Amino acid sequence: MQDLIWLLPTFPLLGFLALVLTSGNLPRQIVAFIGAGSVGLSFIAAIFIAFEFLASGEDYFVKEVWTWMSVGAFNPGFSFYLDGLSVVMMLVITGVGFLIHSYATGYMADDPSFSRFFSYMNLFVAAMLMLVLGDNLVVLYLGWEGVGLCSYLLIGFWYTKPENGYAARKAFVVTRVGDTSMAIGLFLLFAQLGTLNIQDLLHAAELEWTTGSGLAVAVSLLLLGGAVGKSAQLPLQTWLPDAMAGPTPISALIHAATMVTAGVYLIARTHILFELAPTVQLLVAWIGLITLLMAGFTALTQSDIKRILAFSTVSQIGYMFLGLGVGAWSAAIFHLMTHAFFKALLFLASGTVILSVHHEQSIFKMGGLRKALPVSFASFLIGSLALTAFPYTSGYFSKDEILLAAFELEGVGTYLWLGGVIGAFFTGIYTFRLFFIVFFGENKGHLPEKEVGGWHMNGPLILLMILSLVGGFITVPVEAVFSHGAAHGEHHVSALVHGFMIAMPLVGIFISYMFFYAKKWSIEDLMSRPIAQKLHRLWHSGWGMDYIYDRIFVFPFVWLSRINKDDLIDKLYTFIAMVSRLANTYVVRTQTGYLRWYALSVACGLIIILVVGVLL
Template sequence: MLKLLWLIPTLPLAGSILLILASGRLPKKLSAFIGVGSVGLSALLASGVSIAFLHAPLEGNAYTQTLWTWIAIGNFNPSIGFYLDSLSLVMTLVIAWVSFLIHLYSTEFMADETGYQRFFAYMNLFVAAMLVLVLADNLLFLYLGWEGVGLCSYLLIGFWYRDAANGYAARKAFVVTRTGDTAMIIGLLLLFTHLGTLDIQPLMERAAQEWAAGSGLAIAAAALLLGGALGKSAQLPLQTWLPDAMAGPTPVSALIHAATMVTAGVYLIARTHVLFELAPPVHTAVAVIGALTLLLAACSALVQTDIKRILAYSTISQIGYMFLALGVGAWSAAIFHFMIHAFFKALLFLAAGVIIASLQHEHNIFKMGGLRKQLPLAFWSFLIGGASLAAVPLVTAGFFSKDLILWHAWSSPLGGPWLWGAGLLGALLTAVYIFRAWFIAFFGPPKTTVDKKPGYLIAIPLLALSLLSLIGGWVELPEQPFFTNFLHATLPPAEQVSTGVGNEFDFKIISSAAALFGIYLAYLLFLRRSPSLGLLAKTTPAPTIRPFWYAGWGFDKLYDTLLVRPFLWLTGINKDDIIDSFYRGITLLTQYAHHLLSYAQNGQIRWYVSGIATGVIILLAMAVFP
């Protein structure tokens, strides 16, 4: 069964190619069958391969499959090959199954849209690229998948390309992530130049043998890879593209945020964790960036009015938690939260899609209201997803993953009170902003008429994801950490130091109290509408801060001022292209030389004879008087 590993990314790719070659000539049902069926077969095959992997005693707890040599130039011979270990196995299963549920949902959600076949072609290509990324056995092949998800994000965010705003959002995502991609490719060149390979496992071994901890090369390589991760995973300071990416269809948002693209940076850091352990300053930067990002994004989510933008900032914040875990050496905790986040974030986006489609594509939560009776499926789905996001204790999967990160942020020798405090405050804000959206959208008087109810093709994914968002955390219990133990074959266990202040259970109580208090605060502010809290909000700096948070802390304006406007100014000055002036000069010089030579072609034979005689005399003189 393991020999069929190559088919996992190939099946979605084949579906995409088939849909592209059909050029829109297939019936919608057949297009959906190819798109959903190929991803579904890939998910089933991933499950079969996983069972075989778990039952087969493999040397090094990993399986490598090399199909052929991609490039052979001297010592540079990267292959088209796949590497399956506990880390890539978890990533593959989550990507394949969550993508399948989103595809199934899309068959009904996108049924009335033009470009139906094109949509599934792009979605399948997206899934194939992400599967290549997590299964690649070398960094060059990984980079192919990395660029593939970047291309597909551009195509899908700008799916409704007739709207100029959507095209702008797609270009913005492509350009901002390209900044990180540039840093990453430079990092790959540095690694190959100094270590002589891009095969991931030999590369990590050579780095550990040849580079001392804290060496300049290790720091430079890790920093460049971090740059790539920041772009794809929308972390500070390259987070600005993700909220605008909501211009794409809701299933696209779910796919980008839950199972693909934004988690690519998390995977890259976990896969190359040896480099980051050799670069302590960069490793610390990962934790600090994660802590800052989760707070800034949570504050922005608090004041958004578009339900999808609330969830977009939520994704940025939750990826920040994963970076925080990576930065304190809790590698398994970061991947655990990735898996749980895929469940509840896909659920939240798909539930939001039901609301939007039912309200004539209304996105503003303040124009919703009273939907709990009209859309019960969306009501319960959003509640379960929101509760898991807020880490409601014991009954949700998010409780187990987020609390594990908070505990390691406190107990790890790389963590400390400040990082833990940032994570705890982020947990409080998370509960407030997600239940703010829930209370406003589903309670109070109806403001927009519901004209469409979801069918069973939408209901099935919502029910499946709801179940996973509730029980998914049971694979990692304090007494039986199955998930962490499984990943220890690939990722080192997190170190812990004696804090002298409580134990893990005590910190779970604190974080649980923060989540519950956040929900209660949201209830007082947005459902009960407490007069005292309303008065407090008016007398605090909130009215001044709100526009700043709403605009994403002004990063777009900052980049517009520092980068976009100066670039446009330079292009205005250089509208005639200075480089072209050089070539125009060569053209003019050639024309002038041609004009001078034309005098020698006057049609008079005596001048030709005189010229020949003069040339002969000069040659003879040069021979006689060298």
């Protein structure tokens, strides 16, 4: 069965081709069957492949389908690599991806571009599977660019609204900065090591580069540039909140199990390079910590239900980067998996809420929905508990592993741990702020008669609720991949430290309860203070990152475009063309049709040639 690993990306790719070539002329039931069924087939195949691989006891398996290109010593194969890390990724992508596709068959049922939607979704899943299963960085980069293209198409799916097109372009341009950095890193790797096969170059780097060498640092920094772009980390995190312009299933697919985890996967897959550059690896941790705190503060001030979850995603990816940076490789992948469960659950539940209240997304125009939307209420309750790392939910186990690994890191570990705990505290506040405002209190005018649903929408929510509760008990089989890194295992810290870690998110939930449910504390009194208003404006704007980038990059570029709207380079070529046309008009006048003039011209030409020859 392992030999059929190539079927995993092939099924959704065939689904994409079938939907594109039929140009939306298929009945909706057939489109839904192809769109969701192709990913479902990949999930079934992934289960069989994973069981066979894990039962074999092998550390890895390689399947080369064909040689992609052969240029001198450069012979990248179109090949797939299977180990514990890729097993986790392929199961998460196909499993959670299938649930999202199933949900979308109901969510998008009335959309006129139903077929186009599923064609993009299928292509996205195919590209993501290419990314995580590629045996070399060329195949990985093919999938990397594929998910970038699909994210542009999906975010701007409702392209008739200008703001959606802007959000899609923003995501494409910002991530392109990171992609360029990554491409330069690949060029440098090939130039220095002579291969882009992942395992070969990692082995060669260990042999040829010393710890802290300039080449290791340079390559790691360039790959990190690609990772922060795709995973929306500082300083390239600004695209992700605006990506909420797409339909909600797209938000779940991009922000739960697929695109935003690509950067985490890239660092984990090339972890040996980062271990050879300890300063860069520590930088990964600091980037994750600063990002998770910034995103957490911003989520506190948002009113759009999807934007709150988007900033929550940026924050949770920050925890994964923190884990990678402190060498807790398996803990970071563990959190990647559990995050896929509870964040997909929250996004899909938000989609049900949005549909039920007639596409309203402001939480302050909702309220008191727990009885009207029982499935969404249960989904949000379980998803919120897992997100805040409530004891024995899936998020508790994975976040606990990362924070404990940070605490045990020598030197700055205590600071990283404390920052992560503070981030967990604010996670409790903003998550249950959303929960209490939407489902409790008085309704603000959007009380639905019934909950939008059906088996194809509620079924995925129920399964994700179960995974969000018990997902922490799943063992991720990545120890062999990170055999010399920090393993997902026992930690030795005091009960006081552990208790503090558990208590902080609970304190955050309590504060949210007092402000937004019991109303014992007044948010109006808090916001009446000038310092609170200034902080609110700062945090609501995403710490002014868009403002800064607009003035450093966007506005100067727009100014140059305006003064060069007629294109100076194009004017040069226009001038050359004008001279050519002018010369042509004079040459044409010599064509009179009289033979004697032609003979005279030939004679004059011969005389001139002879005179020049004599003089020279």
